[in-house]
Every structure is written in structure tokens, then in C-alpha cells.
Amino acid sequence: MNVEIITIGDELLIGQVIDTNSAWMAQELNKFGFYVYQRTAVGDSAAHIVKAINEAIKRVDIVLITGGLGPTKDDITKHTLCKYFKSKLVVNKVVLNDIKKMFKDRHRVVSPVNLKQAEVPDNCICIRNKNGTAPGMWFHHKNKIIVSMPGVPYEMKGMMTDGVLPRLKKTFITPHIVHSTILTQGIGESTLAEMIEKWEDALPPNMKLAYLPAPGMVRLRLTAIDHDKKIKGLAASQIKKLKPLISKYIYGEGDDNLPELIATLLVKKKKTLSLAESCTGGYISHLITSMPGCSAFYLGSVISYDNFIKERFLDVPAGVLKKHGAVSEETVTYMAKNIKKKFKTDYAIATSGVAGPSGGTDEKPVGLVWIGIATPTKVFAKKIQYGTDRMRNIHVFSQTALNMLRLEIESE
Amino acid sequence: MNVEIITIGDELLIGQVIDTNSAWMAQELNKFGFYVYQRTAVGDSAAHIVKAINEAIKRVDIVLITGGLGPTKDDITKHTLCKYFKSKLVVNKVVLNDIKKMFKDRHRVVSPVNLKQAEVPDNCICIRNKNGTAPGMWFHHKNKIIVSMPGVPYEMKGMMTDGVLPRLKKTFITPHIVHSTILTQGIGESTLAEMIEKWEDALPPNMKLAYLPAPGMVRLRLTAIDHDKKIKGLAASQIKKLKPLISKYIYGEGDDNLPELIATLLVKKKKTLSLAESCTGGYISHLITSMPGCSAFYLGSVISYDNFIKERFLDVPAGVLKKHGAVSEETVTYMAKNIKKKFKTDYAIATSGVAGPSGGTDEKPVGLVWIGIATPTKVFAKKIQYGTDRMRNIHVFSQTALNMLRLEIESE
Numbered sequence: 001m002n003v004e005i006i007t008i009g010d011e012l013l014i015g016q017v018i019d020t021n022s023a024w025m026a027q028e029l030n031k032f033g034f035y036v037y038q039r040t041a042v043g044d045s046a047a048h049i050v051k052a053i054n055e056a057i058k059r060v061d062i063v064l065i066t067g068g069l070g071p072t073k074d075d076i077t078k079h080t081l082c083k084y085f086k087s088k089l090v091v092n093k094v095v096l097n098d099i100k101k102m103f104k105d106r107h108r109v110v111s112p113v114n115l116k117q118a119e120v121p122d123n124c125i126c127i128r129n130k131n132g133t134a135p136g137m138w139f140h141h142k143n144k145i146i147v148s149m150p151g152v153p154y155e156m157k158g159m160m161t162d163g164v165l166p167r168l169k170k171t172f173i174t175p176h177i178v179h180s181t182i183l184t185q186g187i188g189e190s191t192l193a194e195m196i197e198k199w200e201d202a203l204p205p206n207m208k209l210a211y212l213p214a215p216g217m218v219r220l221r222l223t224a225i226d227h228d229k230k231i232k233g234l235a236a237s238q239i240k241k242l243k244p245l246i247s248k249y250i251y252g253e254g255d256d257n258l259p260e261l262i263a264t265l266l267v268k269k270k271k272t273l274s275l276a277e278s279c280t281g282g283y284i285s286h287l288i289t290s291m292p293g294c295s296a297f298y299l300g301s302v303i304s305y306d307n308f309i310k311e312r313f314l315d316v317p318a319g320v321l322k323k324h325g326a327v328s329e330e331t332v333t334y335m336a337k338n339i340k341k342k343f344k345t346d347y348a349i350a351t352s353g354v355a356g357p358s359g360g361t362d363e364k365p366v367g368l369v370w371i372g373i374a375t376p377t378k379v380f381a382k383k384i385q386y387g388t389d390r391m392r393n394i395h396v397f398s399q400t401a402l403n404m405l406r407l408e409i410e411s412e
Numbered sequence: 413m414n415v416e417i418i419t420i421g422d423e424l425l426i427g428q429v430i431d432t433n434s435a436w437m438a439q440e441l442n443k444f445g446f447y448v449y450q451r452t453a454v455g456d457s458a459a460h461i462v463k464a465i466n467e468a469i470k471r472v473d474i475v476l477i478t479g480g481l482g483p484t485k486d487d488i489t490k491h492t493l494c495k496y497f498k499s500k501l502v503v504n505k506v507v508l509n510d511i512k513k514m515f516k517d518r519h520r521v522v523s524p525v526n527l528k529q530a531e532v533p534d535n536c537i538c539i540r541n542k543n544g545t546a547p548g549m550w551f552h553h554k555n556k557i558i559v560s561m562p563g564v565p566y567e568m569k570g571m572m573t574d575g576v577l578p579r580l581k582k583t584f585i586t587p588h589i590v591h592s593t594i595l596t597q598g599i600g601e602s603t604l605a606e607m608i609e610k611w612e613d614a615l616p617p618n619m620k621l622a623y624l625p626a627p628g629m630v631r632l633r634l635t636a637i638d639h640d641k642k643i644k645g646l647a648a649s650q651i652k653k654l655k656p657l658i659s660k661y662i663y664g665e666g667d668d669n670l671p672e673l674i675a676t677l678l679v680k681k682k683k684t685l686s687l688a689e690s691c692t693g694g695y696i697s698h699l700i701t702s703m704p705g706c707s708a709f710y711l712g713s714v715i716s717y718d719n720f721i722k723e724r725f726l727d728v729p730a731g732v733l734k735k736h737g738a739v740s741e742e743t744v745t746y747m748a749k750n751i752k753k754k755f756k757t758d759y760a761i762a763t764s765g766v767a768g769p770s771g772g773t774d775e776k777p778v779g780l781v782w783i784g785i786a787t788p789t790k791v792f793a794k795k796i797q798y799g800t801d802r803m804r805n806i807h808v809f810s811q812t813a814l815n816m817l818r819l820e821i822e823s824e
Contacts (some may be wrong), residue, residue: 011624012589015632017433022453036425038460041451048450055467059669063746072605072623073612106779107797113602131801145417152625154804208484210428275715281701282694285715289693292769292802299718302725303687303697306711309755313725314692343721345535357704390704 001172002037002060005051008067008077009151012041021066021156030223032165033061033174036167040243044068044308046080053084057144062168064220067151069134071113078137080121081148085139087121095126097134102133127163130156136163145171178224182242183256184249185403189213192220196245199238206231207238215392216399217251251403258402259287259294265409266347268296273405274343275301276314277333278326279353279369284398291348299343304335310352314338327352327364329381332372336381340374345410348374349401350381369397375412413584414449414472415441418464419488420479421563424453431480437572443612444577445586446474446638456480458492458524465496472582479563481546483525490533493560497551499533502712507538507547514545539575548575554738557583585820587639590647594632594654595668596661597815601625604632608657611650618643619650626809627804629663639667642692663815670814671699671706677821678709678759683788684818686755687713688726690738691765691781696810716747722764728751737763739776741793744784748793752786759785759821761813762793769804781809785816 005025011017019041037060042048049068056063058401061310068077082089096118103110120126127136127147132155137148147164184192187387189211193200200209206226212219216288220242224235244251252261266273275285285301288294304310307326311318316334324330335350353369360366367386382404386396417437423429431453438448449472454460461480468475480489494501508530515522529545532538539548539559544567550559561568568659596604601623605612613622618638624631636647655662664673678685687697691815697713700706716722719738723730728746737740747762765781772778779798782789794816798808 010620010622010635011633012435013438013451014442014635015435015440015448016591016593016624018435022677023424023427023430026425028427031540036427037455038464039451043449053449070623070625071602074620074622082505102799105777106799108600111602111606113606131799154801210426212428277694280714281706282697282713283688283701285694286698286806289695289717289767290803290806294693295717300721301694301715303701303715304692305701305707305714309712312756340473342725355701394698394702 001174003034003036003061003062003064004037004060005039005055006049006065007039007041007151008044008049008065009041010043010074011306012067013043017255021151021153024153025064025066025160028160029166030071031179031227032169033177033179034172037212044074046076046083048126049077049080053146057142057146061144061172063144064164065146065148066123066156069148069150070254071133074189077148078108078134081137081139081146082121085121085123085141087123089119091118091124092120092126092135092200093118094128095120096287098128098130098135099133103250114212127167129155129159129160130162131158134305135400138164138167147206168351175225175227176181178222178232180222180224180239181254182220182222182239182246182250183217184220184246185217185251185258185399187218187246187249189218191306192218192246192249196220196242199242199245203238204234207235212354213338215395216397233325251406256407258399262406262409263288263294263297264293264404265282265406269409271346271409272299272348273349274299274339274345276339276348276372277301277303278305278310279355280394280398281305281355283394284349284351284401287402299345301343302339310335314342325364327354327368327370329370329372329383332370332381333379336372336374337379346376347405348372349405350374351397351401353393353397355397356390367393369393369400371397371401371404371406373401375408413446413474413497413580414448415474415476415587416449416468416472416652417451418461418468418477419451419453419563420456420461420477421453421454422486424479425455433563433568436565436569437476437478438514440577441571442589442591445582445589446580446584447589450526456486456488458488458495461489461492462496465558469554469558472557473584474632475556475558476558478568481560481562483545489560490546493536493549493551493558494533497533497535499535501531502534503530504532504547505530506540507532507788508545510540510542511545532605539571539579541571542574543570550576550579550591573693577755587637588643590636590644592634592636592647592651593650593666594634594658594662595629595664595809596632596658597629597663598797599630599632599658599661604630604658604661608632608654611654611657613652616646619647626655627807628809647693663818666691670811670818671703673702674814674818674821675700675706675709681821683821684709684711684756684760685759685761686711686751686757687760688751688762689713689715689783690717690722690747690763691767692763692806692810692813695719696761696763696813699810701816711757713755715753724755737776739766739780739782741782741784741795743794744782745791748784748786749791759817760784761817762786763813765805765809767809768800768802769807779805781805781812783809783813783816785813785820787820
């Protein structure tokens with residue numbers, strides 16, 4: 001089943017916003033056996049929106065529209081669709097209650113503009129929006145399906161996951177698609193490709209491998225498509241062959257992520273964690289505290305950006321800082337050991353490095369990081385050298401540190 | 413002059429790659445008075461590419477194509493265009509020399525596949541590529557201009573800047589386009605819309621306002637287009653009228669962001685900052701340390717996720733925690749005051765709240781945050797109630813806290 005994604009918004013055409021929605025939607029659609037044939041971005045103009053829909057329904061079976069559903073004047077998608085589908089706007093009571101409840105929960109007063117969001121075309125199926133005021137609208141038209149969703153990423157994502165994808169899946173018979181994802185850390189894309197070249201070349205035609213690199217990790221996604229449901233077992237046996245080839249770099253599968261894997265390990269062992277971050281500047285702590293329930297094992301951290309903090313609050317001896325510098329095995333070892341002791345945790349991570357883009361020296365270039373790990377029985381440190389991009393370094397340093405901790409806990 | 417950007421590549425349709433090229437191209441085109449009317453992404457299929465071009469030249473004057481110019485089998489753009497424009501491939505000597513020189517400079521041997529890149533359609537103008545082997549191709553066809561460029565971002569950017577944009581500017585007389593963006597914090601999109609309704613309704617037809625919401629902020633973008641260069645002054649005077657209507661919510665303009673505005677203020681005043689983060693879990697510290705050079709004013713923080721850390725390392729009295737709880741005016745006031753004193757900084761921010769999605773009570777529901785600010789002369793706190801999405805709350809709490817600090821420093 002072919003899909004076209006139409007993205008509405010002047011901000012996309014003047015380049016003020018990078019469209020990340022379409023990529024996410026395409027990935028989710030793929031998982032259910034829907035294929036994006038074309039993506040089209042148009043401005044906030046009724047005539048242009050209508051033209052785009054008319055062209056899209058000639059090309060595909062399903063048109064997914066995002067954007068232009070806000071309560072303000074520049075948002076014209078709803079009125080345009082209402083006219084296009086020859087409908088009139090009526091108040092949807094379920095949506096109205098959703099909006100009232102949302103404002104009540106936030107202790108805010110509902111304005112008339114907000115209430116207007118509950119008006120929807122009388123010939124559409126309403127898709128509820130748990131994260132905002134604009135409902136989604138699902139239309140049947142000339143044997144095609146046209147769905148309109150908000151452009152705000154988390155509103156669209158909630159709506160796709162809870163409303164649109166399940167309904168699409170119920171409507172169409174699609175082939176079996178199996179996505180198996182293996183997550184690796186500590187190895188580059190091209191080296192990985194060389195290590196698994198023979199395996200990849202021998203894949204049958206109904207299976208395809210994709211390399212999805214992100215800072216500090218590479219995901220390998222095997223996609224298998226077939227109308228025979230045996231495909232699931234066949235894909236699993238290919239994954240079974242793949243794993244031993246790169247086992248030392250694999251940290252998880254599917255939607256696993258390092259903070260969650262660590263959380264599971266620590267909660268199970270009833271152990272706790274603290275951090276002493278310098279160059280990563282709070283990013284590891286942010287990754288951990290992004291998880292609901294992290295307070296079960298995470299106590300907190302000291303972000304010792306300045307050496308004064310390292311010395312005074314993490315008890316790194318002044319002599320060590322002077323002799324070896326802040327970016328050194330000695331310093332991160334003290335940092336890890338002392339935060340663990342002070343915060344009375346079982347484990348600790350410490351980082352100190354040169355994130356860049358400047359501040360490097362011949363001896364300690366940009367991209368160099370020392371990572372220290374303290375466990376109930378030992379303290380050790382490792383150094384890694386990456387690139388020159390600051391944000392990328394912060395991400396890579398953090399993922400590497402988390403994986404070092406995971407490997408250590410798992411090996412115990 | 414209207415432009416359509418056609419992006420070619422299967423990777424865009426399965427969501428493997430986020431298209432950042434189009435946003436950059438749109439911004440650069442706008443600067444020269446060219447307006448992107450539509451963006452279209454299609455797969456690596458000759459029939460689909462031809463169809464997309466045929467449709468685009470009905471809509472716009474200029475079609476800019478990226479992608480599909482690599483040397484491998486799946487790159488079919490050049491052959492497709494060659495057939496479309498009824499041309500034949502000929503070796504372009506300038507391109508051939510560019511390729512040979514590039515390989516010589518990199519001490520690499522030129523392969524026959526690389527040399528083939530010098531073959532171009534005989535009826536196009538070649539655009540040189542200083543960053544890769546694939547030249548750009550500029551075609552005149554039915555009074556329209558069609559340009560094909562590589563999809564690799566830095567190759568495309570070099571080619572746009574040095575070749576395509578200067579040539580477009582020579583070819584067309586374009587209108588003046590002025591974008592003015594006002595950044596607001598602490599107010600929702602719909603309330604903002606109500607506050608400026610009269611002003612917005614009175615805008616002349618050559619000016620248009622857009623609301624661009626993001627967690628914790630709304631950007632207002634006024635776009636003015638006219639052939640008379642007076643438009644710049646007229647847009648400025650509209651912005652001048654807008655500002656007083658919402659002055660208390662405005663924190664910046666254009667590409668400003670809160671951490672950078674705070675950095676500028678603190679560096680200028682030679683003042684320093686520390687943080688005591690609980691519910692924001694290191695995110696404020698991450699926003700600050702994402703900026704190169706932040707060590708000029710930022711010393712570090714204590715992430716006091718557990719109450720033990722608040723009590724023991726931020727000296728929040730046990731009695732206060734017991735009586736008022738961690739999420740309280742009293743607790744964040746102690747946190748802000750004490751981190752400032754301990755870390756010997758001039759300013760401090762403290763946060764304590766319920767990020768969610770669970771953990772709320774009737775008295776302290778999910779989405780409630782207390783933010784404390786300590787300055788050289790005072791300490792104060794404010795509470796805000798937001799939604800139920802954990803990540804969004806973390807973002808909104810952080811932006812709100814940063815803006816509270818900025819307002820305080822600016823008011824001194």
C-alpha cells in the first residue's frame with residue numbers, strides 16, 4: 001500500500017524548520033507494511049493544499065497530511081479540508097471534553113479559540129489527540145484514505161501510534177514485514193560492514209540490511225518482507241547467524257537503549273548510581289533522568305565543569321590536577337571513586353575530556369575523553385579519541401561511558 | 413521567482429535519512445529573493461523522477477534537484493536527465509581535470525568509475541563541484557531552469573554557494589524578502605494570538621505572520637515580500653508596533669537562544685553561574701554546556717535527584733523537606749541559595765518538580781515545578797504548572813528557568 005506524506009507549513013518552505021516528522025512517519029509506516037511513495041511539502045495556502053491532495057490521490061492509496069491545525073489564523077488546513085470534502089464544521093463532544101480536561105488539568109482557562117478546536121468536519125472520523133487540542137481527521141474519499149494530523153511532532157507521534165497506524169492496519173491486508181534491529185556501540189559503520197560482508201551478500205532477496213549510524217552507535221536493521229508468515233522464523237535465523245560475527249559490539253536489540261538497560265540491571269541488583277560529569281556537562285544525567293522511575297537507582301551527580309569544583313567537591317587533589325591535568329586517568333579515577341563514596345552509591349561514572357571545537361592541545365586534542373568507572377569492588381578508567389564536533393562528542397562520550405558501565409555490571 | 417526542490421533517494425522515503433538539505437537551500441534562496449513553492453521527495457526510479465520534473469515545471473520557474481549523482485548503480489539521476497533532455501553524454505574536460513586533481517591531491521588512484529563522473533549531457537551548463545566528483549548540471553527547458561546537484565550536503569552547499577545562487581541571481585530580477593522573528597517564552601500560542609489579533613488583522617497583504625511553537629516557547633515570524641526595497645523599513649515598523657503588545661514575553665529575536673543570551677549577559681558583567689537541578693535532571697546544564705566557551709561563566713552544578721543529596725550536599729534542612737516536601741518554594745529557595753554559596757557563584761538556578769508521567773498527587777500534580785533563582789542580592793522562587801509529558805515538561809521547565817534568570821539579570 002502506497003502512502004504520500006503531505007507536510008503543510010510555510011516554515012518548511014523558508015527553511016526555518018527541518019522536517020523530522022516525515023522520516024519518523026516513514027519508519028513507522030514501514031513497520032506495518034506501508035510504503036511511502038512520495039513526500040510533498042506545501043505552504044499555508046488553501047489552493048496549494050487542494051492541488052497537492054488532488055495530485056496525491058492520483059498517485060497513492062493513503063494520504064497522510066501534517067501541519068496547519070493550530071488555533072491561529074495562519075493554520076488553514078481544517079477549513080480547507082472542510083471545503084474540499086464538502087462538509088460543515090460541527091462540535092465533537094469527545095474532543096470538546098478532551099480539551100476542557102486538558103486545560104483543567106493544567107489549571108488554565110479555556111479560551112474561545114481553544115474551544116473552536118473541537119469543531120470538526122461532519123464527514124470525518126475524529127482521531128483523538130492526547131497531547132494537544134487539535135484532533136486528527138480521517139476521511140474516506142474516492143476509495144482513498146486521507147488523514148490530517150497536527151505538525152507538532154509529539155502530537156503527531158501520539159496520534160499515529162494510538163489512532164492512525166492501528167486503523168490503517170485494520171483497513172488493509174499487508175504483507176508480513178519483520179524488522180530486527182541489532183544495536184552496536186564502539187565500532188564504525190564501515191568496519192562493521194567489512195566484518196559482516198559475507199553474511200550480508202548471502203541474504204535472500206526478500207531481506208535487506210540497513211546501517212543506521214547515530215553518534216556513538218550504529219544500528220543494524222534487517223527488514224524481511226513476504227506474504228508467507230514463515231518469514232518471521234527465517235529472519236530470526238539470519239539474526240542468529242549475524243550476532244556471533246560482531247558479538248563484542250552488540251549492546252542490545254530493538255528499542256533497547258543504554259540508560260534503560262542499565263536501569264534494569266541496577267534495579268534488579270538493588271544497586272545505585274551517581275555521576276561526576278565534566279565534559280559531558282550533564283548530558284549523561286539527562287539521558288538517565290529522561291526515563292520515568294529512574295529515582296529507583298539514580299541519586300544524582302556533581303557537574304564539575306570548573307576545576308575548583310573537581311578539587312573542592314570531588315576531592316581531586318590539587319597536585320593531581322596540576323601534574324596530570326583535568327583530562328587525565330588520575331583525575332577521572334578520583335572523580336569516579338569520590339562521587340561514589342560521597343553520594344553513597346554502588347556505582348559511579350566520571351567523564352573529563354575536550355569536547356571542542358577549540359581548547360585542544362597536541363597532547364590533549366579535541367575529541368579526547370577519559371572515562372572513569374567505579375564499582376563496588378574496583379575503579380578503572382579508559383581513554384577514547386573522537387572527532388571535532390562538540391555536540392557529537394558530547395553524545396559519543398556519553399554513550400561510550402554508559403556502555404562501559406553496562407559491560408562492567410553485566411560481567412560481574 | 414518560484415522554486416521547487418526535488419530530492420531523490422529511497423533513503424528519504426523509508427525515513428533512514430532526515431532531509432536537512434532542503435531547509436538550508438530554502439534559507440539561502442530566500443536571502444536572494446527566491447521563494448520555495450513546493451518540496452518533493454521521490455525514490456530512485458526513472459519514471460518517478462521524470463513525472464516529478466514534468467509536474468514541477470508546471471508549477472514553478474526553477475527546479476532544483478538533489479541526489480542520485482553518485483558513481484554506483486543505484487544512482488540514476490544523470491542518465492534519467494540525459495534521456496529527458498534528449499542529450500548524449502560527453503566528457504567535460506574541466507570536470508575531468510577537477511576529478512584527476514582531486515584524486516592526486518588525496519594521493520588516491522582514479523578508477524574508471526570515478527572518470528565516468530566527467531561525462532555530462534551535451535546540452536547542459538556544467539557546475540563545478542569542489543568537494544566531490546559529481547558535477548552539477550544546469551538545463552534550460554521550455555523557459556524553465558532545471559538544475560541537478562549531488563545530495564551529499566557539503567557538496568550541494570559548495571555548489572549552491574559558488575555556482576547556482578550567483579547564476580540564478582544573474583538570471584532573474586527578484587523581490588525583496590524580509591523575515592523578522594520574535595521569540596517569546598511563558599505564554600501559549602492561542603493567548604498570544606488573542607493579544608495581537610488587532611495588529612495581525614491590520615497587516616498589509618504583502619506581510620504574513622506565522623506562529624512557530626516549540627516546548628516552552630513560541631516564535632513569531634513576520635514575512636514581508638515586495639519589489640520595492642522600502643519593504644524592509646515597513647516590516648521593521650510593524651515589528652516596532654508588535655513588540656509593546658507582548659513585551660513581557662519577548663526574550664529575543666532571530667536566532668537568539670536563552671543559554672546564549674545569558675552567556676552574553678554574564679560574560680559582560682564578569683559574573684558566574686551554578687545550578688541545583690532536581691526534576692530537570694541535568695538538562696539545563698546540558699543546554700549551557702552545549703555552547704562552546706561556557707566555562708567562562710559556568711562552574712557546574714549538583715543534580716540532587718534524591719532527597720539525601722538535597723539534604724546532605726545542598727543543605728536543605730531535613731525539617732523543611734519533611735514539612736514542605738521536595739517540590740516546594742522552601743526547598744528550591746534553599747537549593748538556589750546554597751549552591752550559589754557553595755560553588756561561589758554570583759547567580760544560581762534551582763529546580764524541583766514532578767516531571768511525570770506518574771508520581772503526582774492532588775496537591776502536587778504531574779507538571780508542577782518550583783524554580784528558584786539566586787542573585788547577588790536576593791533569592792526568590794516561582795511555581796509553574798504544565799502538562800503530563802515527561803520530556804516536554806523537562807524542556808519547558810528548563811526554558812522557563814533560563815528565562816527567569818535572564819529577566820532577573822536584565823532587570824538589574
